[in-house]
Amino acid sequence: MTSLNRVVLTGKVVTPPRRHYRPDGSPMIQFPLELNDSGEAAGQALLPAGTGRGSRNRITIVAVGKLAEFNLDLLQSGQPLMVIGKLNLRCWQTPEGKSRTLTEVIASDLRRIEEKSQTSRPEKQGEENEKTRG
Numbered sequence: 001m002t003s004l005n006r007v008v009l010t011g012k013v014v015t016p017p018r019r020h021y022r023p024d025g026s027p028m029i030q031f032p033l034e035l036n037d038s039g040e041a042a043g044q045a046l047l048p049a050g051t052g053r054g055s056r057n058r059i060t061i062v063a064v065g066k067l068a069e070f071n072l073d074l075l076q077s078g079q080p081l082m083v084i085g086k087l088n089l090r091c092w093q094t095p096e097g098k099s100r101t102l103t104e105v106i107a108s109d110l111r112r113i114e115e116k117s118q119t120s121r122p123e124k125q126g127e128e129n130e131k132t133r134g
Contacts, residue, residue: 080113
């Protein structure tokens with residue numbers, strides 16, 4: 001049986017990444033990504049009771065090694081980003097003996113997304129149609 005663990009997410013950086021160093025000295029960054037929900041109406045049915053419209057889906061993104069050397073100035077709050085990676089489930093026990101679990105994405109690629117204005121999009125489509133006709 002072949003298994004596949006691949007995730008492609010788009011969203012906005014919630015807070016600037018925090019840089020850490022692993023025991024082997026390799027760099028690591030961590031930051032929350034607020035996910036873009038394409039079907040808000042469908043997603044709202046899945047929200048727990050009492051969850052207001054102000055709540056958002058967020059997931060922790062982790063990048064290690066060369067990818068963690070990504071220019072942190074480019075990853076500011078609100079920056080649209082595409083993340084490609086794999087899901088990771090991290091489990092541990094607190095000093096009080098409570099079990100904790102965190103689902104995160106271990107990134108293999110980070111890509112900035114440039115937002116295009118809605119007004120320029122129809123003009124470009126019109127120009128492309130003109131080129132294909134003539």
